[in-house]
Amino acid sequence: MAIKPIKARPVNNHVIDVITPLAIEFHTSDFWFGESLGRVILVTNYPSRVRIGWLSRIANMEGVTCSIHLTPANPSKLIENLDKSIGELGGRLNGGGSALMLQRAEQQYKDANKLLQKIDQEQENVFYVTVAIMVSAKDKEELERKGKKIESALAGSKMKGRTAMFKQEEALQAVSPYGHCPQAIKDIASRNMPVSTIAGAFPFNSSGLNDGQGYIFGKDQNGGIVLIDPWIRGGDRTNSNWTILGAPGVGKSATVKHIFLNEYSQGTKIIIIDPEREYKDLCENLNGQWINCGGGAGGLINPLQVKDVPNDETIETKDNLLYKDEGNGMGALALHFQTLRTFFKLYLKDLDDMAQATLEEVLEELYKIHDIVWATDTSRIPNEQYPVLRDLYNLMNEKAKEKGTATMRERYEKLATLLRRSAIGADSALWNGHTTIEVKSDFIVLDTHDLQESDDTIKRTQYFNILTWAWQQLSKNREEKVLLGVDEAYLIVDPEVPRALQFLRNVSKRIRKYKGGLAVITHSVIDFLDPTVRRHGQALLDDPCFKFFMGTDGKNLEELTKIMNLTEAEQEMLAKKKRGHGLLIAGSKRLHAKVELADHEVKLFGKGGGN
Ligand SMILES: Nc1ncnc2c1ncn2[C@@H]1O[C@H](COP(=O)(O)OP(=O)(O)OP(=O)(O)O)[C@@H](O)[C@H]1O
Ligand SMILES: [Mg+2]
Numbered sequence: 176m177a178i179k180p181i182k183a184r185p186v187n188n189h190v191i192d193v194i195t196p197l198a199i200e201f202h203t204s205d206f207w208f209g210e211s212l213g214r215v216i217l218v219t220n221y222p223s224r225v226r227i228g229w230l231s232r233i234a235n236m237e238g239v240t241c242s243i244h245l246t247p248a249n250p251s252k253l254i255e256n257l258d259k260s261i262g263e264l265g266g267r268l269n270g271g272g273s274a275l276m277l278q279r280a281e282q283q284y285k286d287a288n289k290l291l292q293k294i295d296q297e298q299e300n301v302f303y304v305t306v307a308i309m310v311s312a313k314d315k316e317e318l319e320r321k322g323k324k325i326e327s328a329l330a331g332s333k334m335k336g337r338t339a340m341f342k343q344e345e346a347l348q349a350v351s352p353y354g355h356c357p358q359a360i361k362d363i364a365s366r367n368m369p370v371s372t373i374a375g376a377f378p379f380n381s382s383g384l385n386d387g388q389g390y391i392f393g394k395d396q397n398g399g400i401v402l403i404d405p406w407i408r409g410g411d412r413t414n415s416n417w418t419i420l421g422a423p424g425v426g427k428s429a430t431v432k433h434i435f436l437n438e439y440s441q442g443t444k445i446i447i448i449d450p451e452r453e454y455k456d457l458c459e460n461l462n463g464q465w466i467n468c469g470g471g472a473g474g475l476i477n478p479l480q481v482k483d484v485p486n487d488e489t490i491e492t493k494d495n496l497l498y499k500d501e502g503n504g505m506g507a508l509a510l511h512f513q514t515l516r517t518f519f520k521l522y523l524k525d526l527d528d529m530a531q532a533t534l535e536e537v538l539e540e541l542y543k544i545h546d547i548v549w550a551t552d553t554s555r556i557p558n559e560q561y562p563v564l565r566d567l568y569n570l571m572n573e574k575a576k577e578k579g580t581a582t583m584r585e586r587y588e589k590l591a592t593l594l595r596r597s598a599i600g601a602d603s604a605l606w607n608g609h610t611t612i613e614v615k616s617d618f619i620v621l622d623t624h625d626l627q628e629s630d631d632t633i634k635r636t637q638y639f640n641i642l643t644w645a646w647q648q649l650s651k652n653r654e655e656k657v658l659l660g661v662d663e664a665y666l667i668v669d670p671e672v673p674r675a676l677q678f679l680r681n682v683s684k685r686i687r688k689y690k691g692g693l694a695v696i697t698h699s700v701i702d703f704l705d706p707t708v709r710r711h712g713q714a715l716l717d718d719p720c721f722k723f724f725m726g727t728d729g730k731n732l733e734e735l736t737k738i739m740n741l742t743e744a745e746q747e748m749l750a751k752k753k754r755g756h757g758l759l760i761a762g763s764k765r766l767h768a769k770v771e772l773a774d775h776e777v778k779l780f781g782k783g784g785g786n
Contacts (some may be wrong), residue, residue, distance in 0.1 A: 199347075204338045204345065212318045213312045215339050215346035216325055217364035218306040222333035223286050230376040232397060233308065238321060242349055243376070244305040244356035250294055250365050253301055259292045293369045302373060303365040305356050308336065324540060327450040339363065355379065373446055384764055390437035392759070393770040401768050403761055405692060405721050406656065411762035413721045415658075415692035416683055419724025420700055420716070420735065426755045427696050428453045429662055430770045434694070436461075438658050444617045446645050447660040448638065452624035454662075456781020463618030468641055469625025475611040476640050478518050480561040481511040481553040482647040503778075507553040508542060514643050522636040523593050524671070533586050541570050564607040565784040568598030591716040606635060621645070631666075637677050638667045646663040646682050647728060649691050657684050663697040664715075670707040680711035683718060695719070700731045704738075713738060722760040723768070726752025 196209030205214040222229075233730040234241035293299040308327055312318035322338070329336040339346035346359040376523060384395070390402025401622050405415040418432070421427045432454065435445050439461065447454050458465045462630065468474040512535065519526065526534065541562045547553065568591060574588035598603045605626075621641050642661070649657050659682070661667075667675050683693045695715055697703070703712030716722075716738065724735060728750050736746055745758050748767055759768035772780075 178321060180398060199345045201347075204340055204343065205315075206343045208311065208347075212314060213309055213311045213347070214318055215343060215350055216308045216310065216322065216336040217339050217346065217360065218308070218334050219337045219364050220335035220443060221366055221368075223282060223771050224663075225372060225375065228375065230306065231399070233325065233334075239325065240309040240311075240350050242307045242309075242351075242356075244307070244349065244361070245302040245373065246305075246356075246361070246365070248301040248303055250301065253367065254291065254295055257287055261287045261291065268561065289622050290367075290369060293371075300370045301367050301455060302755045303361065303371060304368050304373060304376075305349065305361055305595055307331065307339075307346055307356075307360065307364070309347070309350040320495060329341060337363075341515045348628060354629055356466060383627065384759070384761055384766060384768075390441065392434070393421075393755070393768045395769075396767045399612060401759065401766070403505065403721075405761075409688075414683075414687040414718070414720050416447050416686065416719035416721065417692065417694035418697045418719045418722045419694060419725070420723075420727065420731075421698060421757065422727045422731070422752055422755075423698050425726040425752055425757075427698070427725060428662060429755070429772065430725070430757075430779065431662065431694060432694055433458055433770055433776060435658065435660060436776060438656075439618055444655055444657040446619045446621070446658070448621050448641050448645065448659065449624070449660075450623045450625070450634065450638070450663045450666055452622055454620045455622060457779055458618060460781060461618050462745060463620060464614070464616035464617070465620045465622060466612055468612075468621045468637065469623045471625070471650055473611050473613075474621070475606070475608045476644045477558070477561055477563055477610045478515065478606055478640050479538075479563060479567065480558060480610050481547070481556070482514060482643050506549045506551070508547060508549050509550060511553075512538070513674075514678075517672060517678065518636060518643075520672045521669060521675055522597065522632065522637055523720055526593075530586060530590060533583075534590055537571055537587075537590070538567065541567055544570075558609045558611075561609060564594065564603070564608060565598040565736075568594045602633060605633070606640070610644075614646065634666055635675065639678065642678060643680070644669070646678075649682075649686065649689055653689050655690060657689070658694060658711040659686070659691060660694045660696065662696045664695045664697040665702040668702045668705070668712065670705050673708045673711060675704075676708045676711045676715070680715050683715055694717070698727075698731075700738075702728075704734055709765050723757045724760075725757035726748060726750070726754075728752065 191513075198209065199206065200207040205212055207213075230241070230243070233239070261284065264280050264287065267280045268284060270279075271277070290301070294301055310318065312321050326336045332494075339360065342359055342363070345359045349356045349360045384392075384401045384403060386402055386404040386407055389402055389406075392401045392403045395401055397476045405412075405417070408415070413604070419430060428451075431447075435447065436457070439445050447458075450652060455465055457463075463531055466474045468476065515538065516531070519531070523536055541546065545560060545562045545566075546562070547556065571587055571591040571594060575584055575591055577584075597606050599607070615754050623634065623641070623646075626637060645659055649659060661679065662681070667679060669675055679693075679695070682696070688695050700716065703709070703716055705712070722739075724739070724741075726749055727735065732746060732749060735741060735749075741749070741758070741761075745767075748756065749758065755770045755772075757768060757770075
């Protein structure tokens with residue numbers, strides 16, 4: 176039979192150009208590797224007793240590449256050698272000598288006997304193990320520093336590391352991903368070990384968090400990788416929501432940008448409500464859609480436009496209705512009246528019950544004039560068909576002029592006066608008009624920074640208005656992965672209008688059914704735990720399966736300690752307020768994690784957030 180010749184694959188020089196360094200130059204104890212300086216250290220001595228994961232601390236150290244080579248040992252030859260050394264050691268023990276020498280010989284004798292027993296009687300395989308560690312650095316000084324750190328870490332684990340003098344070229348081959356260890360390196364640094372010891376060495380069993388997919392959130396305390404995929408559901412992970420807390424400046428927004436950038440690059444749609452203009456640069460660098468919702472022309476959300484609250488009988492139960500106190504099967508307009516009630520309560524603060532009732536009556540009439548009634552299917556109504564606040568104001572004025580009781584006239588007049596600002600006055604740029612936002616991108620930032628100087632009432636009302644719009648976008652498609660970020664979320668807390676926070680809480684509860692995730696970012700825990708809103712606030716902090724608590728202190732730390740049962744060590748870590756550090760909780764896993772930003776990320780993040 177003719178043997179088919181194996182065709183050589185063409186070499187892809189472009190790929191080689193990308194993955195290989197420009198030049199390599201070897202010296203006695205280090206080498207230039209493109210623009211960085213490298214050194215390979217070989218492990219030459221091992222402790223006689225090891226614990227599980229004995230190599231993980233070294234292998235997971237920062238800036239370190241570690242290669243482990245295993246060569247099967249020939250058991251009969253090994254038994255022969257062991258037998259010989261046991262004989263020698265026995266002789267030495269009988270011969271006497273200094274106490275220290277005797278002690279060492281005794282230990283070696285025991286170890287050799289144990290190994291012999293493992294190979295001969297338990298049939299355990301033995302391998303020659305070579306461990307090569309490469310350190311890389313910008314310059315000589317950094318290299319020396321890092322090299323010393325590795326050597327002392329090795330010494331701390333009762334191992335000995337030696338720089339491969341005059342053998343850096345072979346040593347580099349040993350750490351490179353070719354699966355090849357030159358004999359010269361094996362000669363210096365191989366040592367036989369039973370397979371059970373080797374299995375325990377492997378660095379993958381560090382305490383970090385590894386979902387096996389997703390993106391690198393950061394590192395754990397020992398430098399172990401924290402790889403998470405918040406979209407994995409099952410077991411102790413029932414949603415993909417985040418709570419990110421921390422004092423000003425500890426890096427909350429940077430963490431959120433890191434999460435959102437990674438999510439976006441993996442296909443998740445992003446919507447961020449940004450009161451501090453922290454995400455503008457990132458959005459523009461990603462060619463996303465930045466919308467000025469602080470009075471900008473393309474950023475108007477008509478509060479009177481019905482936002483469809485999906486009412487899917489198969490999925491909804493009484494418990495997870497957006498508005499719990501409403502019966503199932505309500506029309507969209509009826510549900511929207513709940514949103515309007517919260518909107519006007521936030522905006523017009525001191526409306527009494529009678530005024531509120533009158534306002535709703537007039538609203539009902541207004542919708543009727545625009546052909547929208549309780550039973551209308553609002554899903555196909557164009558933006559322009561909805562009434563706007565000016566229509567409401569005009570209608571209110573007309574009602575005031577109608578014949579009626581003096582009390583009613585007075586009530587209409589008062590309401591018209593209160594509505595004037597939003598219809599034709601100072602706030603009309605924010606709310607009077609048809610919705611102008613058009614979704615054109617998968618990375619959307621809704622910015623309200625221009626409201627910085629406005630009073631809290633306006634900021635809060637607009638925050639709520641944007642949130643209702645965002646929820647509408649989210650609920651449009653159940654199949655799309657969407658992550659909604661609400662930064663500076665304390666802004667929505669109004670002790671007099673708990674419904675605003677309740678809305679957010681309900682979004683957080685329901686979002687998982689829409690394949691979405693909600694990230695709540697705030698520096699104030701206590702605002703969420705005010706007795707008037709605590710019922711919703713605490714759930715918002717508690718329920719997300721992903722929490723990242725960053726540095727904080729004072730009352731915020733106290734409250735957090737209570738609701739999260741923080742240990743003393745955790746409290747201490749948070750009180751240090753180190754930038755990027757925090758307590759990461761993912762499902763039932765809990766670890767000290769540090770967010771490390773890659774250079775390209777910092778570039779993409781741009782100025783926003785105090786850079
Ligand atoms: N992990 C990190 N590594 C390096 N720099 C960071 C890290 N996290 C944040 N920073 C930097 O620290 C500064 C403050 O971070 P950031 O704006 O994210 O804080 P914040 O907690 O959101 O503050 P605020 O409460 O004021 O919004 C920024 O310049 C940011 O680039
Ligand atoms: Mg911030």
